[in-house]
Structure formats: structure tokens, C-alpha cells
Amino acid sequence: MRFPAKFVWLILWTVCVAEDCKEPPPRKEVEILSGSWTEQTYSEGTQATYKCRPGYRTLGSIVMVCKDGKWVSLYPSRICRKKPCAHPGDTSFGSFHLAVGTQFEYGAKVVYTCDEGYQMLGEINFRECDTNGWTNNIPLCEVVKCLPVTEPENGKIFSGALEPDQEYTYGQVVQFQCNSGYRLDGPKQIHCSAGGVWSDNKPQCVEISCTPPNILNGYPVISKEIYKANERVQYKCRPGFEYKERGETICTESGWAPVPSCIEITCEPPHIPNGFHTPESNKYRTGDKITYHCKEGFFPEIQGNVAMCTSSRWSPTPRCSLKPCGHPVIKHGRLYTSRYIPANIGRQFYYYCDQNFVTPSLYSGGYLTCTRKGWSPEVPCLRQCIFDYLENGYIPYSRPYLQGKTARVYCYNDYSLPDNQNTMLCTENGWSPPPKCILV
Structure with a gap:
């Protein structure tokens, strides 16, 4: 039997070119090879089918085919990808973060943490994306609690608790107040901390008492060893000193109030309009004296020009007043009366002019006025x-x-x-x- 030449040539080419393949590659990472593969070699065109491992998936079948002695993918776009998981779920008073992976997919792990002042119920604080979804239940966070607080002896507490002796939750505050005559020895308030313990120890209420006051430059009128709350002490200051506020102090929770103090009596430099003083100083002590001088046209208001620093400050008060007007010289005239002379500024006196003489207003008499510059008019009587x-x-x-x-x-x-x-x-x-x- 004779075959056409072309057919013979095709058979010969196939025999010469076709090459068998060894067993299919296992591809164990995300795929599983289906079937049994026990032969040493597999002929051209043989197909091997793969399934995705648990936790992975693909659309359609993954097929490898023997071609030219190699296994090649029949559908290159078909690969096994990780299965996605839904949102793992939020927890009240807490949050989570991805500890493994970057997406909610097979193999991912989220870890939950509770907000400050809250603690987790149970020991499991994570969920993992498995073949059937998320493992474990969503962790729960409950508020941290502190043990009840009792009232201190001789005191009471104020809080937001509805019932006495109940547990307190995170952030709650307890305030303490002592009965009259007692003071707190410790914090005025404490709060339930995030660790479930109180921020400080409960204070005590101790009886208020004061030792005798230490009065610099002064002394108590009557003294004893111990004073109780609200007891008063009167005190005096030594010579040259005066009370800072008042000569009495009261025993209080924080000690003596006001703080008894005697300060040195001093005088500021006096301000003397139209005058000056000697010696000059920034401050004068009790008993210091100054001499003051008045400018021209002014004179000390009282007799003498010496003032002394006293407990009531400068005595007498240094003051310069305008010089009074002396007895006027009235040529060709006379005063009606010379009483009250020397005269102060503004004082007026009636006067008469001699025959053939008149006032500047052409009258036989008029008024002389004491002014800063002296008597006015300067020439009372004119010819x-x-x-x-x-x-x-x-x-x-x-x-x-x-x-x-x-x-x-x-x-x-x-x-x-x-x-x-x-x-x-x-x-x-x-x-x-x-x-x-x-x-x-």
C-alpha cells in the first residue's frame, strides 16, 4: 500500500519533532494537581487540571497542557487568588487594626484594642480571615471599674454614684469634705483611673489646730500653746512698726489668716508744691526729720519749716502757701480799718483818699485787694x-x-x-x- 508523499512527510515530521513531557509541576503554593500521575512521561497534548487550595478561588478551570516537552498554561489569565472576607466588625468603646496583610482577605489578621478606661472581656483579642470567613467572635470592651470608697472619719464624700458602696466606673470623681473644725490631710478629690485603681489614697480629716503665731516685729497680747479652729489672736507691733492689715489673726484650715505681720513705718518723700526739702532720700524711717523751704512768694503754712516721719506719716504736713499781703502803703490816703492784716490772697479792704486825690475809678474811696503780686491797685490814690x-x-x-x-x-x-x-x-x-x- 502506497501513501501519498505529503502524508508520509507529516508522519516523519511528527515523529521527529513531538517530545513528551515529564509529570506536571505540583504548583503546591496555591494550587492542587488533580488526578494520579504515575507515568514517567506524558505525550504531547496531555492536559493536567489544577484546583485552588482552601482559601483561594478562581473563575473556571486551571489547565496545563504538554507542548513541545513543556507544561504550559492553557488559560494564562486563570490564577488562584485569596478569598476576600467581609468587614471584621467594629466593637463599642474600642478599635482594630490590620496586624497581618493589607486587605480583608484570606490570611489577614486584625487585632482589637479597647479605648482608655475600658478593658477586654476574655483573652482573645484578634480575628483571622479563614477559608470560611473570620474566626472568633468580635471582642467586647467593658468600662473599667474601681472599688467603692467610704467616707473618712469626721468627713463626707460627694460623687456621681447613685447608690452608696457601689463600684465606680472609669473617670468618676469622688470629692471629700471635712466637718467643721477639721481639715483634709490628703487630696481633695480622687478619680477612677484607666487601670481600675483610684488616682490617690483616701484622705483623712484631722482636727484643725494652730501653734502660736510667729509675728515678726510684733507679739501676741495673750499666748497659749495650741489654738483651735476660728480662735482669734490679737497682737501688737513694736515701736516703729505697724500692722500690715489689722491687729488680729484667726486660726484657719490653712493656718493663721490674715498672716500676722508688722511692717516698718516709713514715709515716702513728700511732694511740696512750690517748695523743696532736705535731706533727700527715697524713703524715710520713723523719727526722721526734713527741713523744707518755699519758693519766692510762698511761705510755710504753719510756723516752722521742719516735718517728722511718724506713724501717721509727715507731721506737720509740709505745705507752702502764697505769702500774705503786709500793711499797705497808701500815699495820700488811709485804710478804713487795719484789722486782719497781714491778709490772705483775695482779701479786700476799704480805703479813703486825701483831698485833691481820688481812686483810679475817680472816686474818693475804693477797695484794695490782696493778689499774688501784692496789693492792687499799686497806686491807690492818684492826684x-x-x-x-x-x-x-x-x-x-x-x-x-x-x-x-x-x-x-x-x-x-x-x-x-x-x-x-x-x-x-x-x-x-x-x-x-x-x-x-x-x-x-
Whole structure:
């Protein structure tokens, strides 16, 4: 029987080219080889099927085929991937974190922790993503508790507890208060800590007592060894010292109040308007003296110019006042009365002017006033000149002129006032020159 040449050639090529494969690779990491593979070699085209290990999955079958002496994947995109797990679940008053893995998938492990002040019920604090989902139950957190607290002897407690002698939960605070006459020896309050123990020991209430007060620069009026709460002690200060607040102190829970103290009596440098003092110092002690001087126009308000630092400060108070006005000099006049002179600033006195003299207001009398600059007016009485006659001249309209004023003169022809003057001045002694025109 004869075969076509092409067929013979194909048979020969197949025999020459085709190569068997050894047993399929186990791929044990995520896959399991199906079936029994006991032969030494496997012919071209043989197929091996794999299943995913527990905890892994894929879509479709994973098949390897013998080709050219090697096992190659028939469906390269089909691989075994880790099975996912749902959210592991939150726990109240706690949280979790991924301890193994980066996603919620087979092999992942989450560890739970409780918030501060809470503790876990049981010893298992984790869940693992297994072939059938998460292992273990979600851990539970319960609030930390502290043992009951009893009232201290001679005291009482305040808290948020509804029932006495009950357990306290994390964060709860207990406050302590002692009965009258007692004080706390220890903390005023304690709280239930995160470790389930109280933040401090319970305080005691001890009787309030005070030893005799130590008074610097002073001494108690009556003293004894021990004082009870609210007992009072009166004390005095030594010479040159004074009470800081008052001369009495009370025994209290925190000791003597106010703290008894005697401070040195000192005086600040005096402020003397319109004056100055010697010697100068930043502070003066009791008994120190100063001498003060007043500026021109001022004088010490009381007799003498020495002041001393005393418990009531400067005595007498150094003060400079304006100088009073002395007895006025009234030329061509007189005072109605000279009582109350020297006079203080602002004081007024009535005065009279002599004949032919008037006040600056053209009256026969007026008021002198004591001012900072002295008596006012300075010239109380002024000469009054009457121009009612002119020898060898024209008689003007008669009217009075005050001292210091001038009057114009009109003489007849060939007549004139001395030195060819044409005015007369009213002076203290009358007209100058006299109202007389002389031949020139």
C-alpha cells in the first residue's frame, strides 16, 4: 500500500519533532494537581487540571497542557487568588487594626484594642480571615471599674454614684469634705483611673489646730500653746512698726489668716508744691526729720519749716502757701480799718483818699485787694488836677485830669509855656509846668 508523499512527510515530521513531557509541576503554593500521575512521561497534548487550595478561588478551570516537552498554561489569565472576607466588625468603646496583610482577605489578621478606661472581656483579642470567613467572635470592651470608697472619719464624700458602696466606673470623681473644725490631710478629690485603681489614697480629716503665731516685729497680747479652729489672736507691733492689715489673726484650715505681720513705718518723700526739702532720700524711717523751704512768694503754712516721719506719716504736713499781703502803703490816703492784716490772697479792704486825690475809678474811696503780686491797685490814690484857669491864655472846657495825664494849652499871641511847651502834665504835686503863659 502506497501513501501519498505529503502524508508520509507529516508522519516523519511528527515523529521527529513531538517530545513528551515529564509529570506536571505540583504548583503546591496555591494550587492542587488533580488526578494520579504515575507515568514517567506524558505525550504531547496531555492536559493536567489544577484546583485552588482552601482559601483561594478562581473563575473556571486551571489547565496545563504538554507542548513541545513543556507544561504550559492553557488559560494564562486563570490564577488562584485569596478569598476576600467581609468587614471584621467594629466593637463599642474600642478599635482594630490590620496586624497581618493589607486587605480583608484570606490570611489577614486584625487585632482589637479597647479605648482608655475600658478593658477586654476574655483573652482573645484578634480575628483571622479563614477559608470560611473570620474566626472568633468580635471582642467586647467593658468600662473599667474601681472599688467603692467610704467616707473618712469626721468627713463626707460627694460623687456621681447613685447608690452608696457601689463600684465606680472609669473617670468618676469622688470629692471629700471635712466637718467643721477639721481639715483634709490628703487630696481633695480622687478619680477612677484607666487601670481600675483610684488616682490617690483616701484622705483623712484631722482636727484643725494652730501653734502660736510667729509675728515678726510684733507679739501676741495673750499666748497659749495650741489654738483651735476660728480662735482669734490679737497682737501688737513694736515701736516703729505697724500692722500690715489689722491687729488680729484667726486660726484657719490653712493656718493663721490674715498672716500676722508688722511692717516698718516709713514715709515716702513728700511732694511740696512750690517748695523743696532736705535731706533727700527715697524713703524715710520713723523719727526722721526734713527741713523744707518755699519758693519766692510762698511761705510755710504753719510756723516752722521742719516735718517728722511718724506713724501717721509727715507731721506737720509740709505745705507752702502764697505769702500774705503786709500793711499797705497808701500815699495820700488811709485804710478804713487795719484789722486782719497781714491778709490772705483775695482779701479786700476799704480805703479813703486825701483831698485833691481820688481812686483810679475817680472816686474818693475804693477797695484794695490782696493778689499774688501784692496789693492792687499799686497806686491807690492818684492826684486829680482841674484845668479851669490859664494865665495869658484861653481857658479850656473845665474837666478833671488824673495823675499822669496831659492837657493841651493854648496861649495868647507872643505867649507860651516855659521852654515853648504846649502841654501840662498832672503830677502828684499838681500841674507841671503851672497853667501860666509867659511872654516870649
